[in-house]
Amino acid sequence: MPIPTIRVQRGTFDAAAESAALAAGRTDIGAIVTFTGLCRDEGGRLARLDLEHYPDMAEAEIGRVAEEALRRWPLLGVTIVHRYGPIRPGEAIVLVVTASSHRVAAFEAAEFLMDYLKSNAPFWKKERLVEGTDGGWVEAKREDQEALVRW
Amino acid sequence: MKAVYFAWVRERIGKAEEELDPPADVATISDMIAWLKTRGQEYVYAFENSRSIRAAIDHAHVKHDAPISGAREIAFFPPMTGG
Numbered sequence: 001m002p003i004p005t006i007r008v009q010r011g012t013f014d015a016a017a018e019s020a021a022l023a024a025g026r027t028d029i030g031a032i033v034t035f036t037g038l039c040r041d042e043g044g045r046l047a048r049l050d051l052e053h054y055p056d057m058a059e060a061e062i063g064r065v066a067e068e069a070l071r072r073w074p075l076l077g078v079t080i081v082h083r084y085g086p087i088r089p090g091e092a093i094v095l096v097v098t099a100s101s102h103r104v105a106a107f108e109a110a111e112f113l114m115d116y117l118k119s120n121a122p123f124w125k126k127e128r129l130v131e132g133t134d135g136g137w138v139e140a141k142r143e144d145q146e147a148l149v150r151w
Numbered sequence: 152m153k154a155v156y157f158a159w160v161r162e163r164i165g166k167a168e169e170e171l172d173p174p175a176d177v178a179t180i181s182d183m184i185a186w187l188k189t190r191g192q193e194y195v196y197a198f199e200n201s202r203s204i205r206a207a208i209d210h211a212h213v214k215h216d217a218p219i220s221g222a223r224e225i226a227f228f229p230p231m232t233g234g
Contacts, residue, residue: 037234051233052158054226057210064211082233094234114234120212122226123233124158137159140230 004066004078008058010085015095022077022099029076031103033110035096041089047130049138051093053084054122065116069098072112073105080113082121086128115147152219154187156197157228160204163197173219180206181215183225197227205230 005022007013019034039049066078077099087093096113100106119140127135155168177186184201187194198204206213207226219225 053233054155054157054207054210054228056224057207057226060210061212118234119231121233122157122207122228122231124229125232126158137229138232140232145230 001070002075002077004063004070004080006059006062006066006079007081008053008055008062009081009083012083012092013081013095015092015097018079018081018095019097022079022097026076028101029099030101031106032097032099033103033106035094035110035114036092037094037114039087039089039091039093042127045129046089046135047128047132048086048088049093050086050126050128051084052124052126053082057122058082058084061121062117065113065120068116069109069113073098073100073109075100075105075109078109078113080117082117082123084123112151115144115151118144119148152222153224155224155226157226159229160197160227164193178218178220179215180208180213180217180219180225183219184215184227203230204228 015034015036019032023029062080075098079097081095083093096110098106098109125138129135152171153168154171156164161167173186177183184198188198205228208222209224
């Protein structure tokens, strides 16, 4: 099984470069799915998100989710990057790249990874509003929990 | 053992981490939450809806019935909102 590439970092990332790195020098990959999760402005109300995380656990937990995806699908590579700290609308928060011989495995694994990251990776979003006030912690959505059932 | 708190659990308790020495009859995460709630109003507030609180032992998710013996670090936090 391939070894997943996992990074938890403050700075931004280059999705195209990460995707290219996964495919570099290989001729067995037939499909790469690249998912980027972005910070929305919530209708102009949000100035930024502050992402708190549990540093000692974040990489380990993302690693466990990635290992599960590798067990379930015939993947040829996985890259996951998750940011923390202040993130402004339009900036990327999370990247999932999956590579496989065929598209179905790459699509399904990317969706599985995102569903599990949302509910299991130790990150918490706090909203900072345009008027300069604290918008409070983002609440976990019931549908995010329900999304896990199908896997 | 070390206890660590995140997001609004951290804010309500008013600290990010602390060293704790729970009594011997505190055997599980549930027991730990009940014991913490005896330590002050800030803990009562943080754990007022204790079923929604998530826990991890030594950096891995656990359920509330998980035994805490041998744990070096126990984390308490709200449901996660990453991704």
